[in-house]
Amino acid sequence: MKIELLSADPTQAMSEIADCVRLQKEVGWGDETVPSHVFRADSINVVDASIDLGYVLIAKGAGGVEGFARVTTTKDPKVHWLHEIVVGPHSQSKNLGFQIMNKVREESLCRGAQSLLFTYDPIEAHNGNLYLTKCRAEAPKVYENLYGNLGSKAHANRMSHRLLVHWEFKKAPITIPDIGDVPEVLELSDITSDFIKVEVPFRIQMLSAEDSSEWQKRVYPVLVHAINALRYRAVYLHADKLTERAHLVLAR
Ligand SMILES: CC(C)(COP(=O)(O)OP(=O)(O)OC[C@H]1O[C@@H](n2cnc3c(N)ncnc32)[C@H](O)[C@@H]1OP(=O)(O)O)[C@@H](O)C(=O)NCCC(=O)NCCS
DSSP states (O other): OEEEEOOSSHHHHHHHHHHHHHHHHHTTOGGGOOOHHHHHHHTGGGTOTTOOSEEEEEEEETTEEEEEEEEEEOSSTTEEEEEEEEEOGGGTTTTHHHHHHHHHHHHHHHTTOOEEEEEEOTTOHHHHIIIIIISOOEEEEEESSTTOSOOSGGGTTOOOOEEEEEEETTOOOOOOOOGGGSOBOSSGGGTTSSEEEEEEOSOGGGSOHHHHHHHHHHHHHHHIIIIIITOOEEEEEEEETTTTEEEEEEEO
């Protein structure tokens, strides 16, 4: 699998962009899909170095584009913003997301950035595993219903609560204690020790809209209180594949 910038050839680039739009549909984003002209605008510096809105990376295999990441610049040249990362359903959980994130790190470092900001839904354990556990990024803030109520199939009936993730490319990751030694938060009054854990659903995609909404109501107040009020950061996602249970680990 090759991970590279969109092609500098406009015809080839538009065909790769069409694949990026297709991948978003395949993961269920429906009406929330980012259209091709936005990809084109954000990759324009591929053909004109005087414009730097960001870049788009694509992962190309034998069957075409299997994943992508769209990154934009911010007013701080040392900070980039990851708008989307998508890996096609058949290529997920095979380390491709991690390879794309590492290429983003490399590309952003090359362009002078030292960190990447982005958001993800804290009840998506799969995503938390990639960002917190594999990349070792940290989430220092929670936003309530950031994008409003998204109409896509993948997010039906869920509020768009999001963790803000900060990936400092050169920061050494903190050491996480054995998960069995980390106290579980069941009530807000349990938030006392340096490390705490809160359970999140293992596979949100398998749950009914009602059940996902119940999980949100359980997890979100803990995150808001611990992170926004008490200044904890989400630092790790522990997934037990045998018992199919997942916990977010927060550190103070
Ligand atoms: C999120 C996404 C980009 C991850 O890509 P990916 O290629 O699956 O990522 P990786 O395989 O590198 O890493 C995922 C890790 O999560 C693990 N994982 C898979 N399902 C999991 C689950 N239900 N709970 C916890 N971890 C899970 C994988 O096994 C893998 O860990 P491992 O390498 O230790 O085995 C991809 O799933 C995706 O495109 N999802 C749909 C779109 C989306 O949500 N985009 C991100 C928006 S913020």
